[in-house]
Amino acid sequence: MANEAEHNHDEHNHSEEHSHDHSHEDSHEESPYLYPIISLILLLLGIGLDYFYKNPSFWNETTRIIFYGIAFLLVGWDVLKIAFQNLTSGNVFTEFFLMSIATLGAFYIGEYPEGVAVMLFYAIGELFQGAAVSRAKRNIKALLDVRPNTANVFRENTWQISKPETIKVGEKILVKVGEKVPLDGIILTESSSFDTSALTGESKPQTIKQGEQVLAGMINLEKIIEVEVSKLFTESSIARILELVQNATSKKAPTELFIRKFAKIYTPIVVFLAIGLVFLPYFFIENYTFHTWLYRALIFLVISCPCALVISIPLGYFGGIGAASRNGILFKGSNYLDLMAKVTTVVMDKTGTLTKGVFKVQEIKTMIDEKLFLQYLKTVESHSTHPVAKAIIAYVNEAEIEELPTKIEGLEEISGHGMKGIIHGQTILVGNLKLLKKFDIIYGTELENIVETIVVVAIDSEMIGYVLIADQLKDDAQVAIQRLRAMGIQKTIMLSGDKSSIVQKTASLLGISAAYGDLLPENKVEKVQELKADASQLIAFVGDGINDAPVLALADVGIAMGGLGSDVAIETADVVIQTDQPSKIATAINISKKTKQIVWQNIGLAFGVKAIVLILGAGGLATMWEAVFADVGVALLAILNAVRVQNMKF
Template sequence: MEKTYELKNLDCGNCAAKIETAVKKIDGVQAATVNFVQTKMAITCPAEDFAKVEKQAQTIIHELEPDVEMIDLSQQSDGHQHDDSHLKKDIWRIALSFVALIILSLANLNDLPRLIGFLLLYGFIGGDVVLTAARNIIKGQVFDEHFLMAVATIGAMLIGEYPEAVAVMLFYQVGELFQSVAVGKSRKSIKGLLAIRPDYANLRTATGEQEVPPQEVAVGAEIIVKPGERVPLDGIISNGETMVDTSALTGEAVPRKLVVGDQILSGFVNQTGVIQITVEKNAADSTVSRILDLVENASSKKAPAENFITKFSRIYTPVVVILALLLAVVPPLLFQQAWSEWIYRGLTFLVISCPCALVVSVPLTFFGGIGGASKAGVLVKGSNYLELLSQVETVVFDKTGTLTKGVFEVQEIATSLPEKDFLRLAASVEANSSHPIALSILKAYQGELLPVEDIQEISGAGVLATINQKRIAAGNLRLMEELGILVPKVTTVGTIIYLAEDNDYLGYLIIADEVKADAQTSIQQLHQAGIKQTVMLTGDNQKVGTAIAEKLGIDQVYGDLLPEGKVEKLEELMADNQKIAFVGDGMNDAPVLARADLGIAMGGLGSDAAIEAADVVIMNDAPSLIPKAIAISKKTLRIVKQNIIFSIGIKVLVLALGAVGFASMGAAVFADVGVTLIAVLNAMRALRTKD
């Protein structure tokens, strides 16, 4: 069982990591993840242990972060008013402290009044930081930002640097305020991308329409959606027609026309007509719920860069604290240097050492990239997959439904029988199949079918069936060869279905598929983006595959493949140690999607198989979103690298300057809070995507 909570007032990435680590250690907890960006915590444990686990988690969180409230999302209340008032209090406190600092610095006071004045001001602006540091030390949590700021500024007070101690604490609070505002805006931007879950449904009842929560609508019920309203549940239109805006789910800006009998998905916006929908899925299983759940929980699958930052911060901070201590003590003891000077340098070292910029900005960048991709119509199921997407060197495609529309039509018939009789025989044999080829034959015939017995599907080859006590074979060349039936050579490009009766050849029909409009451009863009090789794996014959591959500019093509043959061919390609992404329709290609380094489901919107099997889901049918997804991933990784290099680089520089006496505590505060703010603002760029 999994339960999700809001962690209200969680404003520190390092604190989020500490809470996650501590909750994971609770007896009975199977998994625990803390999403700093969304201030959410998910706990998985047996249902019978939940009451005990929840109580222990609340105790742990209160010990680690007394200001953080653990709130069950089902009981969540609106906290905007509290947050706004808290922000106003911080602004007033900072403004008053700034004025008081100037007055005290300019005033000509004796030593004692001056000391008392600065002590009072220090307590006013930094008392909460010192108290938090003291509480954490008692609990054994020493190396955090509160400890570093408290020790550094108290040390400055002890050596007589009163104005600097107060100024450092003041600038720290200013930085924390700006950081909180920046992270808050980023959170709102990300949540805005995902604000597509409808609040109500217009349920049709015997007494008229009734506005109810989507969770209360049963499968099979009828709901009404009016113009301007968002579709609350997946279903089939039973009355009316309309234009719908699908951009929230698919990224597609052009409205789509839907009529009676068409499937309509939750999250779409009804634009023109009043429609009635027969509900096919409950709220928990609806498309919008599944997508929101995957996007919101994507941060639990962390990229290597995020794992590196977590490990780095655990080692880095204690090491720098030890170096600061050595810096303050060794020169005065061994080289008779002035204690005050070297203690000041050691304290500066402490202020610099907090790794907040990395701990906050790197996860924020990845989540921003996932949110930006979602806005563009690409669902990435974790930051690890987003990073992997940027490393892909070979893209392998399925053909039908991926690069082609999957809409087959009978183009040619060659037979000695009357054409209608031939089509009737073929349609009767294929009547029980949902394969696009079979559906196209049924569409071409559209008449009364013959009774069929003893149906036997031959995977990747065709169908055997008995009609009027005669054995009918319908399939490709391989099936005919296995049955020992001689058939004529056909040069026309397309899928060829041969028909035989009791091993006597009857004729063939050719079915052709249409290439998607943006498929060729997408292949070109992939090559321009640095993809080394594009490959097509298809169950269709080699000739058809080669013709389409040459038209699109695909490097290699392998045809006549069964599902297991696709897996074998993919494994051969993977032997070259290149990162490979497989793009399929998410249904027939589930084994290959799962086997590839990265599985990308095309046209997977509303498909359970696609969402389960793939790591990335293209939420409409456009291949052009694949190069766009790769571009988003590369941009996200560039921002991550920028933040890592910038944060570590500035800290190392200021640490070096502080060690030799060229960096004041003001520079140290910039190296901590200022760098964090800049990194967070840079991370927010990952939310923006270009067409």
């Protein structure tokens, strides 16, 4: 059998050794199952006639050759054709050559059913393999097929339906309720709500306002919107991810490359051994019979076909890529599946990787009634656009607390400190500790040691309370570290540009083994270089793919979180976690380990069974039927084993 797994799922990658095309899907458009079914019926009928029909006037040698020949050509023509094409191009020693001479030899010595059986089971193996590859493709497409086929574009003073590929930057498109956004662009309508789950994994709808960016693949939920296209279809984030997946199989794992090289050396050795098996016994055995030793050599050739290896190994890796895609993880190549299985150290960014990158109220301390305290806060902060102010307003709104009925007077923003105003004739201050110092207001020194962002409130020169605000941990951040530790990865490191005290507290909460804060991008690079100095460590770095691009490129495996929103992530990272969940790091490692395990199981199965049957065949204890099992039967088992990774729960 050929390296059809690669050929079928990567049609654009016609390398020298895989430039052939012999899939039944391509050769016989009516149905890939038709010819194998007819061949099987003819084979069974022929075997029945051999055993039960003894009329030589009809069922003679000529009739048998014609009958079995038709059954043979129905399923073996493609293989014979490719073997001939390879011969004429100088590529003699291929698996097609082995199968061709073995089956034609079987016809030569009158073993017609065995010759047909080899090609028939090969064809059945092709069908199994094609089904497995199609399933893996469906897993990938189910995750990524979020592209609309058409777009409403404004041209010649009217709305026209057009292909997204034909729309240019600057053109205006219309997106109706329930439709997918066809291209990246800037929203021109006041605002709308969007389902972004296909891109970010976030089930909660997102409101995007006028002037903000919408991405291809988002679903418009609220009202008809107009969008000005900012990127060509081929440059949109989703198109680039789709291209990434289509090219994922072009980067081969070392195991795949080894098997390919091994087959090139192995095949000519097998051919010469088979020739030796035919002629050498003549010099050592008294009752030498050419027919007997030719039959054994043909068995030897059929057994020796490296089908199970050449098919099941690429299929195993492709299945791993498909299983990862089903779990929201995109590998750029099977070589990264191999590397991920060997990871010993996971280094992570903090903001946007383990935390949501969104400020949220963590704690409230007040010396007055909490509701009144929050009313004061809302009355002042509603006049600010600072992210901290927005976090406070969101918290107060969630608590359904209104502003004070009396409006604030004399509102003044003090740059770098906070805000000052008058409510009910009382002077109110809302801001940081520097604001209290500026107005000589006394506060406890313990506030200086607080890690989180602190917003203090004072009325008439007396502090009445404070709010602690911090970036919120992702829901599965703690689970992510626990899962990594459970998998034997004890070395987890956090590198962040955030202040050291916050980084250390986050690391402590999550159980991360080491953490470093106040780092510039170049400092992160230095830290990873220090880790790489230890050759025994294989390092995966996980970042948001924007400021972390240099480290993503430097690490043994670069993993981008939420990469669909970032071109840098797509370009630089080796793995993209589409769902933005840190727990998927462990899932990616687990899938990689299972994939590698299955690949090595297939290698062991193929070599083990072939070695046993080769010995039996050389000694005359195995027939062509055992040879068929050792070749195509083992290949079928290996294919079924490779498919298992797609059914596993991770």
